[in-house]
Amino acid sequence: MSVRGQIEAALALIAERAKDSGVAWIVGGSAGLMLRGLPLASEPRDLDLYIDDAEFDRLHLLLRPYAVAEPVLSETSMYRSQLCQYEIEGIEVELVGGFVVKAQESVYVTEVAELLLPLSLPVATRHGHIAHVAPLAHELWFNVLRERSDRCELIIEAFAREAAEHLGALEQLEARNALSPALKRQLHDRLAVKAGKAEVSR
Structure with a gap:
């Protein structure tokens, strides 16, 4: 299997176990970008699921039979989250709760139920299940803050091709987070340049 x-297959199993729970979770990282059809340089090595702190334990209990470790609270100078790893359908799955990034004079907080889920992209998996993929605006800021220039360029390309579709999410995300004004200006300039090129190439 690819x-x-x-x-x-892993997402279908997760969706089946969580379908009646009311728990809000989304797919992020390279797996989310793959599901959006972005041309990644290499295949995803794992599957990242994001969830709010308040619902972390509920989803963990549903996935506990597949856990390969106990949940831990991880705090570094840059990141804060609850974490737990699982193996599902041969894929390493990481549940990330209450994820916060502090970098480049900015603080970015993942708010899944209130912000990211309503802005997410529904993607059909298997057996009639739907997985919700994090908005590109989330992936863009996450990678800007961790200075992943290669990933940023890939996301900016995709963002610029359908800018009208993604700008609303970007505005909401920026309004809810303490992001460096200088960093925002730089990012907006890059998006404007790329959007202009995309328009010309059509």
């Missing part, structure tokens, strides 16, 4: 097939 990596994409394994990820879709």
Whole structure:
């Protein structure tokens, strides 16, 4: 089975176990970008699920039979989150709760139920299940803050092709987080330049 097939199978199983729970969770990271059809340089190595702190334990209990470790609270100078790893359909799955990034004079907080889920992209997996993929605006700021220039360029390209579709999410995300004004200006300038090039190339 291909990596994409394994990820879709894992998502179908997760969606089945969580379907009646009311828990809000989204797919992020390279797996989310793959599900959006972005041309990644290499296949995803794992599947990242984001969830609010308040609902972390509920989803963990549903996935506990697949856990390979106990949940931990991870705090560094840059990141804060609850974490737990699982193995599902041959794929390493990481549940990330209450994720916060502090970098470049900015603080970014993932708010899944209130912000990211309503802005997410529904993607069909298997057996009629739907997985919700994090908005590109989330992936863009996450990678800007951790200075992943290669990933940023890939996301900016995709963002610029359908800027009208993504700008609303970007505005909401920026309004809810303490992001460096200088960093925002730099990012907006890059998006404007890329959007102009995309318009010319059509």
